[in-house]
Amino acid sequence: MKKAFPFLAVITALLVGYGFYLGLFVAPTERTMGDVQRIFYFHAPSGWTAFWLFFANLAASVVYLVKRNLKADALAVAAAEVGVVFCTVVLVTGPLWARPVWGIWWTWDMRLTSTLVLWLIYVSYLLLRRFSEGTQTPILAAVLAIFGALDVPLVYFSIWFFRTQHPQPVIGGNGSLDPAMRPAFWMNVLAFSLLGALLCWGRYRVELMRRQVDEFEANASLTGQSPSLVAKPVYREVAR
């Protein structure tokens, strides 16, 4: 399993590079928006990746609460962190595109607002993990993850209704994607999903290692040995 990691990393790098090439050079230039529309090939795939990572966070949290498996908890941390990164990419690339196209950086439109609220919920999840300590952290965090996931449909409905009552002029329906643009789009969806999986996996392994190191250090301090003596072989063993 561990040997698959560099293999996957190479594939991901190739796909991200190819998706980059397709998005910037092969896909036709959009008629009205011009080249700035190409941000879309990175914006939308990042959004998808963030959503499935948040979903993975929920699934891992439920598994943790049911089975009390610490690996599920490590996966939940990894998925939430990487998900927040991709969600941040969505929130940053969106305004970069909106400024030349809509003339404004931000509008309190339904999709923008609900993405921002989603980001806030998962940042609060990461904050809770940072500020709580000891063995209770995984339980508290998993419980919060479930609350956050339950909140998502309510956020969506409330903002949807809020915005249909106060129509905003700027956003129109995206319409359909031109067939010539589809390869670039789907290649980037695939590449970004793989990149998300890769980062999540890497973060997951780092998290497991960190926990093992903590455990060995705690044991070492109990037995009175110097932690560096005990922990060093462990780093090597895990990293192999």
Add this chain to the structure above:
Amino acid sequence: MNSMWTVTLATLRKDIRLEWRSKDALNSMIFFSLLVVVIFSFSFDPLAEESRHIVGGLVWVAFLFAAVVALNQTWARELRNQVLDAYRVSPAPANALFLAKALGNFLFVTILEAVMTPLFVIFYNLHVLGPAWQLIPVALLGTWALVVNGTFFASISIRTRSRELMLPLLLFPISIPAVVAMVESTTILLTGEGSARFWIVLLLTYDVVFTTASLGLFEMVLQAE
């Protein structure tokens, strides 16, 4: 079931008695929301006709911030003398404790709203143009929405390093749909423009979802070690 209500009522009665004798939470909440009323009055013309569109949001922001004051005190009292640990080893159902705390907070925040609403009416020269009776279900459902999650998250934040700081950071993002619903329905009822029915249904859904989730997961939080 019977024992659950006995424990709930006993804990609730204890909390009400403590609050009645000290009035810590109520006094600080009322003074806090009074400050919010006064400070907000400088940010726009409070007597203008258009301020009707803002006051719905303002009222709930004041109540939300004030409620955090009371919510933070919910569990702090039980940490002293290891009351919470004693509760954990006792055979009393965890949800009885949660319900008692949530109902107690609900009562305190409702009292706060009953005291503060007349002040808002006077200071911002309000008259309700929509069906005024609908403000009652909005207030009750909205208060429960804040309080049920607030009580739950207070039990989480009390376990963290930065106790008081953590509660709003957890509570506010999750409360956004409820806050939107409270603010919108109050604005609709104050201005008389449109129907608040969708928002009341949304609040009800929010309450049902999160009351169920809290009752389902509270025992795990209480026993988390």
